[in-house]
Amino acid sequence: MKKWTVLAAVIVAATVLVFQYSIVPTIAQEQGTTGQPSTTTPSPATKTDEPAAQKKAEKPAEITNQECIDCHNPDILKMSKEELADQVVVDDKAAPPRSKRPFVTGELNLSINDKKYAEGVHADTTCVTCHSDITEVPHKQRLKAVDCKECHDEAVEQIEASAHKDKPGPKALGCVGCHDVHYGKGKDDYAKGFSPKVCEDCHKAYNMDTLKAHTKLYEAKLHLAMDCMLCHSGKDPGVHNIPLVKTKVASCESCHTKNTILEKEKPVSAGFIACVTQTGFMNGSSLKKYGYVLGAHRIPMLDAILILVVLGTFGLPIVHGGLRILTRRKEPIHLPEEKILLHPLIERLWHWFQALCIVMLIFTGIMLHWPEKFPGWFNWSVTVHNWFGWGAVIAFVVWFLYNIITGRISHYIPKKWEIPGGMITQAKFYGYGIFKHEPHPYAPTEDNKFNPLQKIAYLKFQLLLFPLLLISGILYMYPETFKGVIAAIGGMYILGIIHLILGALFTAFLVAHLYLATTGETIGENFKAIIFGYGVKSDHEDHSKHV
CATH class of the missing domain: 1.20.950.20 (Transmembrane di-heme cytochromes, Chain C)
Known part of the structure; x- marks a missing residue:
């Protein structure tokens, strides 16, 4: 009889505990949602752990390029300042518009042509990869500058060691001054389209007088019509490797000599007889491309004849x-x-x-x-x-x-x-x-x-x-x-x-x-x-x- 009495007491106590910790909080929560006062306070552990679990379960979706382009389309260029401010997250008041800065190969604006972007070198790159401070759409009004070094570390290191390390003024841009980042092509395409005009346009955009910088060069206009990289070439090819002008540009003899760098291929030395019997100009391919260059283009047979004429007078x-x-x-x-x-x-x-x-x-x-x-x-x-x-x-x-x-x-x-x-x-x-x-x-x-x-x-x-x-x-x-x-x-x-x-x-x-x-x-x-x-x-x- 005593055993059954103890067992009954245990069952009653367990029932009370179950009722207290399961049914009562549920009622209290229901009362809380209906606005009735609740006398039960959930434990701190219950209040903190539930949002954390939700965050872990609900990983935020990555912002797609299409979401960005939905806003950054041609219509955005027609909006007023007030309308533009409504498209972004403004903390206190809308920031004043940035001054228009010079770009050589394009111009950055709020509108993105999705077709041209898809044809560019960054087609497989999402917008938020470069604009990493965007965590939501709409985003903050003023984004931080993109750091190209995060992806193009080798190119940036080359520039920092070149003559282009220092910007030509406070208004000068970095990489985006020359590279059309939204629609730009690959390195090989840039090399094919490169010409002296690229250098001149860039210098002109930042108020640099290219002709004045070359006044010490004889017949500067004539030289500037040639490829800039013929003289301004470093150990490695490419604009990124342009050396400091004062110390490492090509000498005059680089072009004005028999072994001119204007020739695509190094000339093969011929025998004496073959040389003096040559009736045409030496370095013919560079003559055809660049015109006559003193010291580089000579007619060996004519030289031989004139030498004999002068030596003959010593008779x-x-x-x-x-x-x-x-x-x-x-x-x-x-x-x-x-x-x-x-x-x-x-x-x-x-x-x-x-x-x-x-x-x-x-x-x-x-x-x-x-x-x-x-x-x-x-x-x-x-x-x-x-x-x-x-x-x-x-x-x-x-x-x-x-x-x-x-x-x-x-x-x-x-x-x-x-x-x-x-x-x-x-x-x-x-x-x-x-x-x-x-x-x-x-x-x-x-x-x-x-x-x-x-x-x-x-x-x-x-x-x-x-x-x-x-x-x-x-x-x-x-x-x-x-x-x-x-x-x-x-x-x-x-x-x-x-x-x-x-x-x-x-x-x-x-x-x-x-x-x-x-x-x-x-x-x-x-x-x-x-x-x-x-x-x-x-x-x-x-x-x-x-x-």
Whole structure:
């Protein structure tokens, strides 16, 4: 009996507990939802755990691109500021609109063309991948800037090590300044469409004067028409790797040389015979694409012929001079003591100034024509060649005006009886009489200081070839300024050939002139006269007896 009494008590107690913790809270909850006061307070554990369980069970769905494009469609561009503010979450008040900033390849706005986006490089990327601060739609009004480095870390590191590390001003954009991120293409497509205009447009957008930045570069406009990356190329290809300009751009010799970087393929070295017999321009593919480039485009056979012409003039001092040495007089030479003024001071100053210009033009011209033989000297040679070129122009103008105004141009004009008789007589003297120590057939006088052959030579070189050389040099010096004249001639490559031939002929003339100056009464007499102005008055037959 006692056992059954204890068992009954346990059952009653369990029933009370079940009733208290299950049925009563349910009633209390029902009363709470109907607004009736509830005397039962749920435990803290029950109140906290239930929302956590719901969050765990209900994972938020990812925001799709379509949800974004539903708002960011062309209609959004027609909305007022107030209507735009209604589309986003505004904390206090709508933020003022951003100022319009320059973009090179496109323009960022609130409207997205879903078709163009699907064709771009980011087609498989969701909007929230880049705009990671968007957690709900509508989102906050002002989003943080996208960090391209999160995906394109290698490209960003390249830029940070390049000349584009620093932005060109407070309004300049980062990657999106050049890349149309919503509709942009892949790297290969950018490379195909790249041109100097891309660089110029970008610099112009940020008020950078590309031409002004290249003023130290000779004929800047002509160079800027070429591919910027020809000079501004780093160890690795691509715009991202553009090196710092002051230290790592290509040198002038990179283009202006036999092994020019303008050629797609490195030229294969040919044998000597194959080289000198080449009748066409070397580096033909770059000539066709970029036009004539000094130092890079030469005709080897023409070079060989002109070298032989110049070397041939050395036959005069070697052969003719050698015979003079063998037949020289044994007894001393006695010159007349009376002197006459052959070269006034202004003529002597002009002569030596023009001689200096011609010598410097020849040396620098050789350095410019074969720059690979003089590495590191190209830029200096261009500057010096141009300065002495203008010096030669000034010298010629002074010589011409002086001789016309003073009437001393008559010294250069042959007399009627000097052609061809006087020329033949003087030629016989050079070819035969000089070895027999015969007197000069035409002794210089104050009124007629040159013999017939000298007159013909000076007229040909000083009044014909020298002006042509100077004119071709000026055209060569300023190809953009005189591009119309150059085109009428046949182009830069024709002008280059003309200038080269004239330069070689004048070099040959200089060698002959220096040697023939030794054929006076003594080897040094003519040199003394052009330095001090006075020459000897010869007693033998002179020009005046033929008048």
